Each structure stands twice: as structure tokens, then as C-alpha cells.
Amino acid sequence: MPDTLLPIPTTDHFSVVRLTRAWYVVALSSELGSKPLGRTLLGVPLVLFRDSEGQASALLDRCAHRNVPLTEGRVVGDRLECGYHGWQFDGGGACRKIPGLCADRSGEQPGQSVPCYATREQDGLIWVYGEADERPATEPYALPVVGEEGYTTVRRVVEVEASLHATLENALDVPHTAFLHRGLFRGSGVTNTIRAVVTRTRDSVQAEYLDEPRPTGVAARLLAPGGGTVTHFDRFLMPSIAQVEYRLGHSSHFLVTSCCTPVHDFRTRIHAVISFKLGLPGWLVRPILTPIAMQIFRQDARVLRLQSDAVRRFGGERFSSTEIDVLGQQIWRLLRREEKGHEVQDEDWRREIVLEV
């Protein structure tokens, strides 16, 4: 008896990639206090904690002794203590104390340490490197304009039931806005034919939309109350960042950097950092923009969950694309090439397309 009767059986999730040799945001700085904090990255349970000087560390969330999660323990000085038998580990994962044991423990015993993940804290974000016990060759991405004068910055965390690829594509996709977000962002019925220039480097791809009138919809009005032609960029930075940028002359600048973290194959945590400098004051824009942005997000989260459910139900994707799926295919290409460790040959690629928005 076959496992499935589905008419188009697919056997692989081609759009799911698992890149461990990369930095991912796992928490906002404000989320990690004096208690251990659990996070899952690429299916791996991690425990974050701060030592007595506030330095953040990330360990595998499993005590080396009897495998109880260390998130259930407590921080004692610079160490994380397991709640079952009280074994203590330092920020590097080394076992520093075994209560009750009288025998000599000079020198570390094999098997008593916990795998450790390189950790950085910057721009109000905690970044973790996805490979255990390895010194990364790179540093995390430094976010532009955060902290610069005149800019207001808002941070939001949301989780979606979707693969990293589907989440990134959705964040940078223009054509769906007129349908899924009808009335909130585009979709007024009036369409314009615009050009987009797509450029790709070895670790990024960007679409610049030319001649785009200010989009219709409530959200777009806030970005550019006076109308006019906007400069609009959608950017993907390997392997997990989706960045949307709007500029209107020198006065208005709006930048959303979504640091997307693959929790599991079909679950992604989005750490969105929204920085803006607009004609209107930040304290005025923020309370209006936030509920609209959250409504847009809920619509995206819902459709992404439906997509994931269908992909899992059918045992894989069966996507069909056209040229206006501007960035989705490029993102997939970059992610897969990295996963396979392929040599890079087709750099600095450039292409121009037209689409109606």
C-alpha cells in the first residue's frame, strides 16, 4: 500500500535549508535578564544566560549529566546550575562543580562539558552562531542607522509557521500586497507599470523599484503623506535578513530589517527592527503605524501557515514561478548554493523587469 495517494508526490522540501555556519538573532537584548532563557535554533535547543557582568552565553540546553534542560536551572554567579543534581557550567560550557563528589576533579573530565555556541550582543540584539564549539570567521551584520540622530527605532518579535525561505520571500514580495493586504497596502484598483532592477552579489540580492508612485493604502500614506515618487529597495542579505527601504527625497527614510531565525524547518522567528525618519514626528507615527503593521503581519502569518500546512501535507513544494516573483527564486538559489557548498561563478548579476503594481 502506498504511503500517499496525492496526485503529485514530492519527496523533498527543496526550499528548506539548514545553514549552521552563520549568525542568527535569537533574542532581543531586553528579553534576556538574570534567568536562563530557552531558544531553539535550527531545531537545536539552546539555553542563554548572562554572567555576573552581563555577558551573554549560549549553551546546548541539555545537562551533560542526566540530560535535563538547563533552562530549568538557575544562574549562580558566573555559572548555570542544573536543577536536578546541581552540576554547574561556565559560559564556555565547562563543568565547574559536581555537588556531593569527593573524588579529585582536577582537570576536566571528558563528557562532562556542554557544547557552547559563539554569542554576540549588538544593536539591542543577541546573535548566536549556529555551529557548536566553533570560532566564527565572520561577525554579525551591523544594522544601519540604529541610534543615529533623527531616527526612531522600534523592535518587534513575531513567529510564523513557515520555512525561512517562505518567510524571506514573503517579506520581500511586492505582488501579493495588492491581494492579501488589499486596502492596507496597495490594491486600490489603480495599477501602474513600473520597472525593477535586480542585482545579485555573492551574498545578497536586491530589487530597486524605479518610477514607483507612492503606493495606495493607509500604510503607504503614512510613509509619504505628501505623495510623490518614492525610491524603494527590497534586499536579501545571506542567509537570514530581509530589508525593505523607502526613501522620499532627503526628509523621509523608512527602513525595516527583519532578522529571520529558523527555529525549525517550518517555524521562523522574525526580529524586526524598524527605523524611520519621517516628515511627521516619531511619537505621532509610531502609535498609528504599529497596529497597521501588526494587521499586515497577521495576514502574512496566516497565509504562510496555510502554505506550510499544504507543503507538509503534500510532502513537499510544487511551486511555479514567473518573472515577477522577483526575489523569491534568487533567495532560494543563494541559500541552496551555500548549503551545497558550491563554488560561486555567476556574481554581480543584473536584470531588469517590468511589473504592474
Next chain:
Amino acid sequence: MPDTLLPIPTTDHFSVVRLTRAWYVVALSSELGSKPLGRTLLGVPLVLFRDSEGQASALLDRCAHRNVPLTEGRVVGDRLECGYHGWQFDGGGACRKIPGLCADRSGEQPGQSVPCYATREQDGLIWVYGEADERPATEPYALPVVGEEGYTTVRRVVEVEASLHATLENALDVPHTAFLHRGLFRGSGVTNTIRAVVTRTRDSVQAEYLDEPRPTGVAARLLAPGGGTVTHFDRFLMPSIAQVEYRLGHSSHFLVTSCCTPVHDFRTRIHAVISFKLGLPGWLVRPILTPIAMQIFRQDARVLRLQSDAVRRFGGERFSSTEIDVLGQQIWRLLRREEKGHEVQDEDWRREIVLEV
């Protein structure tokens, strides 16, 4: 370490069959309005919709673009529109519109259409053929007496957590009624020895119960208030119909046709069409008979679920049968033979048995 310690390991669900080249009822006509309707047939998610003239179609419930379920979209004229990017499909599954795309789309692109399932509507039922993109060689079963003068017809839909085979056997099984439905239908304590003649053709099997006094119990009294000897047939029509017929002379006729649809291996949707002409008027019988029938159904649904749970828990069936399991074994034989595509050699088989009821 073995996967299971169960004392009688079985490795196959021999009573589960998956016949795609057949018609199944997927909905009552009254269930499909102007919105898309989701149904699952043999594990395959389908979307049903009506075009502007009311004609029903069934497509695979997955947009060809990004695999979002089409049940989440809307009907626009004669087309079904996906809710994510607005792709539109006609009743045959062809893609007719891709919003935003400026490029020439004359001629259909491969991969942009959605698999389509032949659909018919008759007797107040919507039938779908289980194989995609295929023109069926047969037509759905036409229900007897529906719409004939003097008959009252009631339609009910219920779902059971059971295989198609277990559901069909239960619907046509006599011996369980005295135990499971004690007091409602048979089981008064007085038993009679009666004969049954079982006849089988290439695509049906029937048991005719001879010399049967009117059964005891509340439900049976309604069928034949004056008592007397009833003519009773239990019929299976390949691959999904269970039919029970009672006749008392020319005045009383009671016919239940259960169109059983395999949703999943262990979930079956029963579309029961009950037609009757009795000594009592239909408007009087109906409100009395319906709650009793639903009580009988709940008892059956419960035991079928328990049976399915046990079968799944043990990894397969381990049935033992006797000659009074009159139709169950014959149904299984017909279903399996069809699934295996075996040549038919033993047609027009006839057998007589006795049982106590």
C-alpha cells in the same frame, strides 16, 4: 530494540483499500454555495466551487504558484482566485490570470495549472471521480425512488473514524444490532432462526433475509407498526454504497442508501439518503425516526472508532470471522480484488446460511 512488543504483530492494514478509479459523493448539493468548499477524498485535499451558472467543479486544493490552499480564496465569475497573489483558475484547472505580470501569456505555461477531478451532480449529491485529469468510463450510481410520488426523502451526513470497509460492514451487519443497539433495534431476548440468501455479482453482494418476523425494538415498530413478516435486503454496491431495504407488502417501503466516502484510511464520511413510504404519513414518522436513527448511529460511530484505534495501535487487523459475518468478508473480497486488478472468475455466486436474530 523492536518497534513493538505487541504479541501478535501485524504489518499491514489488509482491510484498507484505496480505489481512485471510482465515483464518490463528496458533498450534498445543499452544502456547496457560492464560496469554495474544501473536501478530502482518499487523503487528497480538494476544493469544490460553482461557476456563474452553478456548475460544480473539483480541483486539487493547492495553488500552482505558492501552494496556498484554494479553499482560502474566492470565486470571481467562473474562476477560483487564490487569496495570496490572486492567480485565477477555471473549472478545468487552467490558470487564466496572473496579476502583475506584464509578459505575454498567450498559450498556457506548463506547471501553472491545477489538477482537475471529474464532477457530477444528481439526486441532490455531488459526486467526484477519484483520479485527477481523467475522463471516467462510467457514471455515478443513480439512487432509486428519490423523487417518486409517495416517498419522503431525508439526507444526513455523518463522519466516522473508521475505514471504508469497517463502515460498510457495520452498516450491513445484522448480528451486532442485538448487542450494540439493544432495545432500539432487536435484542429483546426473543430470538428467531432465519435464513439468508447471499448472492454476489462482479460488483455487488446482497443478503436477502427470509422468514424474518418484524424485528423487536422501537425503530422496528415504526417501520412496520402492524407487525407481520418483512422482506429485508442488505446490499453492497462497489465500491462505496451500503443499502438497506425493508418491504412490508406493497404499502410500506423503507430504503437507506449510505454513500460512504473514504476521507482518509481511517475516516469515512457517510452521505445517507433515506427514502420511505409507510402506512403512517412522512411528516409524522420523520420527527420520531430521526432521533432514534441518530442514537443508533452514535453507538455505531463509537464502536467503529474504538475498533479503528485498536487496529492502528496494533499495527493492523487480526479479524476472525464466522459464517454469520454475512457480508463483511464479501465486501473485503470485492474491494481487494478491484484494488489488485484481478480478473473476475467466480461471478454470480450464491449461498444460503442460517442465523439466530
Next chain:
Amino acid sequence: MPDTLLPIPTTDHFSVVRLTRAWYVVALSSELGSKPLGRTLLGVPLVLFRDSEGQASALLDRCAHRNVPLTEGRVVGDRLECGYHGWQFDGGGACRKIPGLCADRSGEQPGQSVPCYATREQDGLIWVYGEADERPATEPYALPVVGEEGYTTVRRVVEVEASLHATLENALDVPHTAFLHRGLFRGSGVTNTIRAVVTRTRDSVQAEYLDEPRPTGVAARLLAPGGGTVTHFDRFLMPSIAQVEYRLGHSSHFLVTSCCTPVHDFRTRIHAVISFKLGLPGWLVRPILTPIAMQIFRQDARVLRLQSDAVRRFGGERFSSTEIDVLGQQIWRLLRREEKGHEVQDEDWRREIVLEV
């Protein structure tokens, strides 16, 4: 694509064993009345029932006819009757009645009986042998002091989401008490260095703690209100019993026998029989001791569930042990050796260790 990214993949649950040729407690005598009772042993669903003289039997919980669980039926005289078609089975599993069947049934038919499990009832416990249709070569363990003059006996049943091994180790582990049960049992901050003598036979292992002052904490005060040095034994009896014994001179004796039953690989049912003779009267100790014992149990149950979750999430255990994991490793060794049917060569092993408590 790999199935998991976990940094230390393990492919086997080395601490899970499945020993069927052994006696396990499946219920307290008081739990089995006149109705059939369902229990699961080593993943196998069983039905217990008493005949008209109160004799308990255990059968596989699956009717030989259509596989409906027999727990859903009823006891009729000395037989268990299935609720679907009324087949009746005796305490040995033989089918004694098939309602409706007129044909001669002299002599039992193959396939119509239900597997039977040897059953004993003693010390207020119902024991079942884990192998079907087999006459055990041994008898169940007879509990000490139950019913002896001067002793109070309390029975409690609790279930934990943990393997048999993890449950047994936890029940007999000393070092965790100061952390997990801080304040209730040990953990006051003052520690003592004590010796333990560990002795192993072919089917048991025992730790005797020497020179141990009365432990700190509320529970320990009740055991020995006057303080003093206690004699303390922790014992494992193959394959499922954990026994903790405290003696203080001749006047105080406290014995907890935990009969641990593997329901599934990661679910264990503990039938705890607590017998004590203390300086204080039983009616006074019992209402104070019971809530404290239940609080300790809830802390153990929680940590065991967390451990099981982690073990399953990581696909196996990765334990690291020291010499103060006194009994856990020995229990594992005895269980595994029995499972593999290895010859016994290293009997009557003895070892002395020191630990701080």
C-alpha cells in the same frame, strides 16, 4: 537533507529496556472491581476482570472477532463479553459463545481465542506476567512487613513520563535530593561526608549508607524525631522494584517499596507501598507525611518528564556519570544484561565509595 541538526546525534535509547519475562504490578487490588479494567504493560493493552469468585485474569485487550477493545464490554458470570457482537471469553482467553451462530462449535476454532497473561494477586497488588500464553517459572515478589503487627501500610499509585530505568534511578538516587527537594529532604546547607557500601548480586543491587546523621528537612524529621544516626538502604530488585529502607534502632522502621511498571518506553506507573513503624503513632504520621511525600513526588515527576522530553528530542540519551551516581549505572547494567540474555560472570560484586550529603 539530514533528519536532525542536533550536535550530538544519538540513535538509540540505550536506557530503555523491554523485559517481558517478568512479573509487574498492573493495579492495586482495590482498583479492580466488577467491571473490566484497562491497563497497558510494555506497550501492550490488557484487560483485567474478575470471575464470579473474584479471581482476577488478564487478557489482551482486543476481541478476536473485530478487534474492539474488551474493556468496552462487560463481565457476564465468569466471562468477559465484547460490546460489539457479544462474543464471550473465559479467564484463559478461550471463546465460549458467539451469539447468532447456529453452526456447530464443538471444539475451539483457531483464531477465536484471545491471548492470556498469567495473573497473581497478593499484598493488595495485582501482578501480571509480561509474556502471553506462558506459564511463568517464578512467582511475584512478596513484600516484607506488610500486615505485620505494629506496621502501618499506605498504598499510592502515581504515573511518571519517564523510562523504567530513569524512574528507578531517581527513586534510589541520593545526590539530587539536596537540589530538587531542597528544604523538604536534605539541602539545608550543612553537608557530611559519608560512606556507602554497594553490593550487587545476579538480580539485585543495594547501597548501604554508613555513618549518616539523620538527614535535614521536614520529611527526615518525621522519620527520626529524636535525631541520631540512621541505617539507610537503597535497593533495586530486578527488574522493576526500588526499595528505600530507614532504620533508627529497633523502634523506628520505614520501608518504601516502589513497584515500577513500564507502561510505555517513556511512561512508568509506580505502585508505592509504604510501610512504617515509628515512635509516633501511624494515624498521626500519615496525614503529615502524605502531603510532603506527594510534594517530593511532584518535583521528581516534573524533572523526570523534562529529562524524557530532552532524551526524545535529541533522539537518545547522552549521560555522563560519576561514582556518586551510585545505583543508576548498576541498574542499567542489570537490565541490559537480562535483555541481551548474557551469561552472568561478575556476581557478588562489592564496592565502597564516599560522598558528601
